[in-house]
Amino acid sequence: xxxxxxxxxxTCNGRSYYRWILALATNNSLHITYTxxxxxxxxxxxxxxxxxxxxASPAQCQPCEILSTPIPTFxxxxxxxxxxxxxxxxxxxxxxxxxxxxxxxSRALTSGYQxxxxxxxxNPRPPPEFLYTHTYLAxxxxxxxxxxxGQLPPADLLHSHKLLPSARCWTGCDAIEDAHHIFIHCR
Numbered sequence: 001x002x003x004x005x006x007x008x009x010x011t012c013n014g015r016s017y018y019r020w021i022l023a024l025a026t027n028n029s030l031h032i033t034y035t036x037x038x039x040x041x042x043x044x045x046x047x048x049x050x051x052x053x054x055x056a057s058p059a060q061c062q063p064c065e066i067l068s069t070p071i072p073t074f075x076x077x078x079x080x081x082x083x084x085x086x087x088x089x090x091x092x093x094x095x096x097x098x099x100x101x102x103x104x105x106s107r108a109l110t111s112g113y114q115x116x117x118x119x120x121x122x123n124p125r126p127p128p129e130f131l132y133t134h135t136y137l138a139x140x141x142x143x144x145x146x147x148x149x150g151q152l153p154p155a156d157l158l159h160s161h162k163l164l165p166s167a168r169c170w171t172g173c174d175a176i177e178d179a180h181h182i183f184i185h186c187r
Contacts, residue, residue: 013091019075
């Protein structure tokens with residue numbers, strides 16, 4: 001019984017390689033048989049399966065020594081996506097876009113905002129008034145909120161925006177004035 005693999009290959013990751021193998025198998029009259037893996041049988045297919053496992057397992061630890069194959073662009077879909085970072089994309093495009101956007105957001109969070117979150121993640125509407133905002137402890141919460149959102153500008157932030165000539169602490173400490181210095185170390 002021959003099973004048609006074409007419908008399954010339409011949604012498979014790396015489908016151009018599978019189409020290439022399928023074309024080679026149909027054009028060269030190859031006979032593919034199932035060989036149970038990790039069995040105690042003493043036969044040529046079982047021995048070949050063992051040898052393939054033997055060489056494939058250490059190759060996973062040394063990816064630079066794995067020989068590359070040409071990219072079978074002649075078996076790709078007509079509308080295959082391409083990225084300069086990842087080359088041809090033959091996986092689910094929604095999963096790829098979600099991963100790509102997550103990586104770019106995490107890079108923006110770690111580099112450009114000095115450990116603060118980017119503003120596009122927040123709801124721009126002001127929060128509702130709560131009773132605890134009128135207590136004397138609300139000042140501490142408010143200072144923390146302003147610091148985390150970048151609205152309490154220490155000297156290092158003002159210096160990076162070229163609004164101060166130096167990022168040194170204004171109280172005379174011999175240190176860079178950032179939020180950690182102000183709240184932990186500064187006298």
